[in-house]
Amino acid sequence: MILPEKMSRVQILANKELLNDVVTKLLKFQNFEPEEPEEPISNERFEDARRRLGVIQEHLNKFQIIMDLAGVTIEAKGKMKPGDWNKIADEVDAEASKEEDRYKDLLEEIGKIKSELDLYRAQLNEVLPFKDITxxxxxxxxxxxxxxxxxxxxxxxxxxxxxxxxxxxxxxxxxxxxxxxxxxxxxxxxxxxxxxxxxxxxxxxxxxxSPYEVYNEVQSKINELTKILEETRAKLKEKLRACESYVKEIYGKLLTIRDALTIVSRARVSEFYVQIEGYAPTKLVKKIKEQLKGEAFITERMPRRYGEKDKPPTLISLPKSIRVIESVVELYGTPSYWEISPIIFLIFTFPILFGLMFPDFGNALVVFLFAVWFYKYGKRKGSENTEKLSLVLIYSSIVAMITGLLAREFFGPVLVGGPREVFNSNKYPVGPLYHIWPVPVSVSNSLEYLIPFGHYSILSTEIEDTMILSIFIGALALFVSSLLGVINAVDKKDQEFLLYEKLPLLILYTVPLILFGYGFIDITDYFGKVECLLGGLLTNIFSFPPNLSTPTYTLAYILILWVEIGLIYNWISKVILIKRHEGHVGLGAAIGMGFIEGGFEAGILLLSNTISFIRILVFALAHYYLLYAFSYMGLLVLYSSVPYAAAVIIAGIIIALGNLLAIALEGLIVFIQDMRLHFYEMFSKFYEGQGRPFMPVMNYVELEEGEKEVARKEAIEVKAA
Structure with missing residues (x-):
């Protein structure tokens, strides 16, 4: 899960007559990505396969459009009999064309309606600025x-x-x-x-x-066309539902043929032999040799070292339950074959940070239900990325529900803490859920350093302590990220990358970890120890000679020297890199540019990246106090002279509006900020994301055994008997 799977470049040489059998077995193998041969046996290709591949792709696009417009889940089903893949492609081509003709009129009608709608919407946008002029x-x-x-x-x-x-x-x-x-x-x-x-x-x-008249006319036409479009789509959906399984079966055949023709189109052929080449996981090469035993001659080699022309695909083996986190990483870029994958990092940090920034059980429950709906929508549309991102949001909202339980928050403070918490007075009653809440107040109070909300009073000292703990989380994450960068450089065997890029960062980002981890020498006085070290740091920055009166102050001075040495090392490293790779730059210019990048900018980033993790607390506080403000306004109405029935309705509307704002706005912002902390603060220290995903060919429908395969198995059974 940490390092990508080892890949081997596999070359398959087989008799030209066995091409179709080899392709079928590679599809069933489902772990082979075809490539252009590095040393081709000839310049001859299967041009017919390349031509048919384009035709098949056009059919796939049309079938996806048909299923999407009809609101049918885009998926492959059914089975097919393998054989000559060129002939099968022609047969399925004819079958797909015939099926497309059944929907041709409806699709053309939908296309015309959509074109008219686009035209009228463009007209509407033109007249929109002046629509009030009569x-x-x-x-x-x-x-x-x-x-x-x-x-x-x-x-x-x-x-x-x-x-x-x-x-x-x-x-x-x-x-x-x-x-x-x-x-x-x-x-x-x-x-x-x-x-x-x-x-x-x-x-x-x-x-x-008048613009007013034109606007109304165009809007009326848009409404009319929209209604016609929905009716036409309903007809298409009704027509497709009658043969939905058949359409999905053809779709599955098209996908399978596409992959089969991809193998054939990248192969090279001589007078007697065919050459197929590609990547497969090293641990499965033995399996592919066994499956093609007696039919092909197979050689393998491991990829060349990093920095050369070889660029193997990346395969990260993950349990299905956590594979969805991969979608967040892919937004940044696919891990290269030579680097540690950050997926194992995100499995823990992404949901936890989301939960700490969004601690409200009720709001998180709404986000969870939305994510479930969005997952089903993505599944129906056949969008794998939508499904994965939805599952990430599901996992994150579950953690947010847990932190909301611990914080005793349910759509804000009013339903649990009640008026007593909102007005911070024992004169008022607690909320209706106060006594039945599954997490007692004592547990919430014990977590005040991590989640300082939900109490009748929030002290400034609690906020300060939570700030320190938030920065410690950031310091730990930044140190681990920098350490992973060093490990990547060692794995790549790139000495320059290690000495001048990653090692200086590790030296610098060790300081915040020591600074905010210092309190663990006495866990009972963690915050006091950290505050004492911070005080020593400030004292020694602004005083000379340094104050070394206590071990804590001595450590503070050592950390200052540590940062200075790290920045100087980083500065010299940048000068060396500039001189090596930008030879036209003079020494003076290189020193100046190196200072800006390696000294000044690195120092600013060290400070800003570490402090940036305060946002964990900031967004949690913003969420709590937004709901607190709306709850306060709602309760003011409830305790006013307004008739009780009307006051209850008005207060409910105010609190509901606050929660809708928190869910829609803050839920999205927290998700984005969570990604930002990972992408810019953490990933930038070790992750390049310049790889390409492993995309093996496979059979999307069940491949029945052909006559040759059945005969071969019978022969093996007879021989064994």
């Missing part, structure tokens, strides 16, 4: 005393709206569009002059109608 443009543009022009302009055209004796009214529509009304005395401003100098056309409507 005067016909014929009248507006032909006044006796004034010239009036309507136009939409881009931000860079605003500066050109300077005409003598002209009143200019502007209104921002969006980031890219401004609506403008120009008013001037009659015959002082010409239409042609406006269009030439500004570069924007004066707005006009068909037959000079």
């Amino acid at each position: 005067v016909d443009l014929n009248k507006l543009y032909n006044l006796k005393l004034f010239d009036i022009y309507l136009l939409t302009v881009l931000p860079n055209q605003l500066d050109k709206l300077k005409f003598d004796s002209t009143l200019t009214l502007t209104r921002k529509i969006n980031e890219k569009t401004y609506a403008v009304i120009l008013i001037s005395r009659k015959n002082t401003l010409q239409k042609e002059k406006i269009e030439k100098e500004i570069g924007a056309k004066v707005f006009e409507t068909p037959e000079g109608k």
